[in-house]
Amino acid sequence: MTSPAIHISDLHKSYEDTIALTGVNLTIEDGEFYGLLGPNGAGKTTTIHILTGLVLKNSGVTEVYGKDTVKDFRFTRSQIGIAHQELPIDWFFPIEKLLYFHAGYYGISKRIAKPRVEELLERLGLKDKRTSRLRQLSGGMKRRYQLAKSLVHDPKIIILDEPTAGVDVELRHELWDYLRELHKNGKTILLTTHYIEEAELLCEKVGIIDKGQIIKEGSPRDLTKELGKAGINIHMTGWCDELNEALSSFSFTYDDNRLHFTVKEPEADMARIIQLLSHHNCHILSVSAEKSSLEDVFLHLTGKGIN
Amino acid sequence: MSGTNWIGLYTLTQREVSRFFSVYRQTVLPGLISSALYIMIFGFTLERRISEINGVPYTLFILPGLIMMNTLTNSSSNSASSMLQMKLLQQLPDILTAPLSSLEICLAYIIGGTVRGVVNGVLVMLVGVLLVDMPIEQPLATIGFIFLVSWTFSSLGLLLGQLADTWDQLAMMQNFFLTPLSFLGGIFYSIHMLPDWAQKISMINPIYYMINGIRYTVLGIYDSPPLNSMIMTIFMTILFTVAAILVMKSGKKIKQ
Numbered sequence: 001m002t003s004p005a006i007h008i009s010d011l012h013k014s015y016e017d018t019i020a021l022t023g024v025n026l027t028i029e030d031g032e033f034y035g036l037l038g039p040n041g042a043g044k045t046t047t048i049h050i051l052t053g054l055v056l057k058n059s060g061v062t063e064v065y066g067k068d069t070v071k072d073f074r075f076t077r078s079q080i081g082i083a084h085q086e087l088p089i090d091w092f093f094p095i096e097k098l099l100y101f102h103a104g105y106y107g108i109s110k111r112i113a114k115p116r117v118e119e120l121l122e123r124l125g126l127k128d129k130r131t132s133r134l135r136q137l138s139g140g141m142k143r144r145y146q147l148a149k150s151l152v153h154d155p156k157i158i159i160l161d162e163p164t165a166g167v168d169v170e171l172r173h174e175l176w177d178y179l180r181e182l183h184k185n186g187k188t189i190l191l192t193t194h195y196i197e198e199a200e201l202l203c204e205k206v207g208i209i210d211k212g213q214i215i216k217e218g219s220p221r222d223l224t225k226e227l228g229k230a231g232i233n234i235h236m237t238g239w240c241d242e243l244n245e246a247l248s249s250f251s252f253t254y255d256d257n258r259l260h261f262t263v264k265e266p267e268a269d270m271a272r273i274i275q276l277l278s279h280h281n282c283h284i285l286s287v288s289a290e291k292s293s294l295e296d297v298f299l300h301l302t303g304k305g306i307n
Numbered sequence: 308m309s310g311t312n313w314i315g316l317y318t319l320t321q322r323e324v325s326r327f328f329s330v331y332r333q334t335v336l337p338g339l340i341s342s343a344l345y346i347m348i349f350g351f352t353l354e355r356r357i358s359e360i361n362g363v364p365y366t367l368f369i370l371p372g373l374i375m376m377n378t379l380t381n382s383s384s385n386s387a388s389s390m391l392q393m394k395l396l397q398q399l400p401d402i403l404t405a406p407l408s409s410l411e412i413c414l415a416y417i418i419g420g421t422v423r424g425v426v427n428g429v430l431v432m433l434v435g436v437l438l439v440d441m442p443i444e445q446p447l448a449t450i451g452f453i454f455l456v457s458w459t460f461s462s463l464g465l466l467l468g469q470l471a472d473t474w475d476q477l478a479m480m481q482n483f484f485l486t487p488l489s490f491l492g493g494i495f496y497s498i499h500m501l502p503d504w505a506q507k508i509s510m511i512n513p514i515y516y517m518i519n520g521i522r523y524t525v526l527g528i529y530d531s532p533p534l535n536s537m538i539m540t541i542f543m544t545i546l547f548t549v550a551a552i553l554v555m556k557s558g559k560k561i562k563q
Binding site: 101104 | 312313314315319325326329330396397398400401402403405406407408562
């Protein structure tokens with residue numbers, strides 16, 4: 001059996017007077033697209049920083065492809081490309097040169113890095129800006145540069161810390177497309193985000209982290225199914241008492257010609273409910289479905305919104 | 308990747324060296340100009356009052372000290388400012404998340420500062436040769452000594468850069484310790500010109516030994532035995548290099 005791309009077990013970390021992580025357990029399989037969701041200060045960035053060597057852990061296991069991130073740091077770090085949330089500033093070198101430097105830190109010579117750098121500059125729309133300094137780039141361009149930098153050594157695992165924070169909608173969608181492409185090409189992606197929609201659209205699996213612990217994990221679909229609050233609203237006339245019996249397998253309320261059903265999967269249950277109402281000669285005036293989202297799940301689990 | 312990350316070490320070193328050459332107006336030219344000014348103002352004017360020290364014309368006497376002052380100021384400020392800048396501008400995470408060991412990172416910064424120290428030291432030496440026809444008794448030993456002092460102060464600069472949180476803290480270390488110790492190390496005078504108590508104090512100033520050492524390799528004169536200078540410089544080199552590496556390894560003020 002092959003080792004998971006990332007394995008974290010019982011990870012603890014405290015800063016001087018703050019407890020940041022209180023036993024994080026996390027396993028990300030090779031090729032998986034994983035989203036780490038949590039409010040500010042939940043422990044997302046600390047977890048990532050421990051994994052990449054920026055923060056020292058107090059205790060716990062952190063492994064990349066079965067190797068310890070401290071003892072075998074050369075191996076583990078060379079497998080990871082990270083796009084940090086904070087945008088760096090560099091006054092001295094053009095971005096193309098910075099990408100070559102970055103490849104060099106990972107042991108890749110300029111000759112070998114050249115095609116990769118060219119490809120990334122082209123693919124991320126930075127070709128015309130290759131001689132620009134970072135300070136001359138817009139926020140969106142700096143985000144693209146961050147992504148290019150994280151990919152320049154062709155890592156197997158890509159860690160993206162809030163990759164679309166502060167970028168416009170168009171660029172966000174462009175970046176999403178690119179992330180999907182990377183995932184399709186076999187990359188393992190760990191994404192932290194404030195945008196629930198981002199995690200719902202991109203991730204195969206999400207982990208909800210709060211107060212330094214992962215409190216729930218699963219696919220966005222399974223989580224919303226299990227913990228979401230989906231529903232069906234029906235405006236109708238012709239209510240009869242027999243319907244209480246007929247609809248007894250559902251959780252519903254009826255008031256002022258309005259029926260409200262609390263269901264897990266509105267699309268699946270809607271047809272059956274309509275069929276039952278029609279069978280009892282009810283006249284349906286309107287039907288609407290309320291779809292559950294990860295936001296509901298998040299609220300349910302943490303008692304607060306992600307932002 | 309196993310063993311040493313040679314390409315990584317080379318790349319980071321190249322970055323450090325390119326960085327200061329790209330702003331040579333700030334990092335190379337000022338030392339040359341100030342040294343030329345010291346020679347003209349201090350040397351030519353004071354030479355009328357102090358014609359010779361230890362049998363050497365005053366202008367020639369101060370030149371090794373100027374070489375040393377430029378060397379140590381440039382080498383220490385290069386690694387210190389580069390490290391602090393990388394911390395403050397969020398560039399350091401790129402280095403710390405790469406497969407580079409603490410030793411490799413330190414070596415790259417130290418070599419970068421050493422190159423700047425050597426370039427500045429050698430250029431001031433050439434200014435001396437060109438302006439006042441300074442003789443160099445032991446050219447290879449002089450360059451070797453400049454290299455060793457550059458390494459020492461580049462390591463010290465890296466140590467300070469790692470420990471500092473602000474530019475103010477860094478400036479305090481340089482203005483309140485390095486510059487006074489340089490000036491009190493005998494750049495402009497022989498310590499034998501000082502009262503006994505001041506001579507004794509000078510003996511605990513490591514920079515005094517470095518100036519004494521280079522004065523010996525350039526002019527062949529010395530206040531203390533040259534071997535003491537060599538021993539002290541090697542000791543300081545090892546001390547600051549090891550300290551810089553250990554602090555990097557501990558992650559103090561760099562990793563949380």
